[in-house]
Amino acid sequence: MIDIENLRLSIEGKEILKSIDLHLRPGDTYGLLGPNGAGKSTTIFALLGLRAYESGSIRVLGGNPMEEAVAIRRSVGVMPEKAGFYDWMTALDYLKWYARLYGSEPVNRDLDMMLEKVGLGTEARRPIGAYSRGMKQRLAVARALITHPKLLILDEPTNGLDPKGRREIHNLLVEFAAEGKAGVLLCTHLLDDVDRLCNRIGIIDNGRTRLEGSLGDLLAEQGGGQRYRLRLETDPDTTNLPAGVAIAGHEGGWWRVQAQVKPSEGPPALWGELWRRGWKIMEIRSEASSLEELYMSHTGQDKHYTQEAA
């Protein structure tokens, strides 16, 4: 659905993208990660034909966005980072108007259903100007989904949402991705979003793709597992550890362990196993996820992270 190879792009003489590679296949939910200013949004604009690039190649849904931008955009639902709306319109009127730009004429029932899905069912006929930031985020998701796109591009979709709102948006995206062979490109700095939703990731930093691949494979290659800090009643027997558990350190009464947790069992099974082996656990704290470590180690921020963790 998206094939970007060695993309270079400058804006006003400044090289923003130096070497971007991105490959999204049908059915993928792809997490594009990177620090602020890494070039995530610019990459999105390039693949929508809104930014001209200097070299490399981009194919989106089989077409070149520099030549077939309008045709490509017809099949792409986009949620930009800044969710701007016309405050004087109601959500219902706005979605109807926006869908017309895609050549579709949705009926009120479909629009109401979509607004219901994003949790704005009772607010559908209120002017958008009266909406909170979180409500506008939800409406932006509805705007991206209303035209039933083949490819969904979301730039920081859960920014400004409370945990319940985030969960609802997650569920919507899972539902969308499960519907068929559509693809989702999710740009975010929230690793939790990626952890929950994505099967593939790409990490970009300073205009370059640092890492790309299947999330499961990358985490397995890294071999890190999950890190925890455990406070114990007594010193444990460190010679008798369950498989997949390693001691990462011991300081100030806390034991740092690195554990490969089986998804089918989850951490509680591990705690039970440790308890049986004499680990009298009084308190458990989760540390950075493996994804976070992966991210930090590929964005030049690992040093800063280590200092922070210390």
Place this chain on the structure above:
Amino acid sequence: MNTTWTIARKESAQMLRSQRGLLWLLTFSGLLSAFSLLLVSNTELSLLDNAQVVYMMAGTVLAAGALLVAILGSDAYAGEKERGTLVPLLCAPIAANALLAGKAVGLLAAWGVMFAVATPYLWAVGASGQNLGAALFYLALFGTPVVLGFGYLAMALSARTGSVMTSLLSTVTLLMLAASPLVIGPGLRGTAVGRILDVINPFAGALNTFDSVIIDSDPFSAQTGRLVLVGVWLVLCLFAARRSASRPDF
């Protein structure tokens, strides 16, 4: 439904339903009321003849129309950018020219509303004379390309700079320069600079046409040179707007 029309409907509704648009119309109506009263008083006192009054009224409507579209045009891209609504528009399947055309139709609608509001005032000050029909006809024929040209110019600057303030200041400064014949009077217009300005200035071209047909009752054939001037102005501004709108600052 055609995307240009979809954009145009939104642009028109935004002007008519927003407080800013209604405020503008009220202000314009108030201005025309005061100006009409002044001109009718002058006519009653025989200080101005009917043709001069109609000419001045037509010039005022033209200037106000150009100012209105300069404001709306400056807001067209940069205002949307500042409010965060431009990117969703650009991400939609709309060709750059279709978006520009939709916004231009919105400006035309604003000018149309202003023309409609001005018509009763023109009638009020010019109904007793013989030139009201000519005034309305030439105001539409010459005023529309001049006003739309300023709209395109404002949109070009708005798309290029991404700043409402920069675009508005630049366009209004140019508009004030172009409208100076209305202010500086016939004496200065007779000088070499005034004559050059008259030849190249589309606003002056429209005013001179009003002068020619309303006061001197010249035929249409005498206006073709000025019609070409305002036509060229419109084409140049359209070209600039298309260039800027193809790669707007967002």
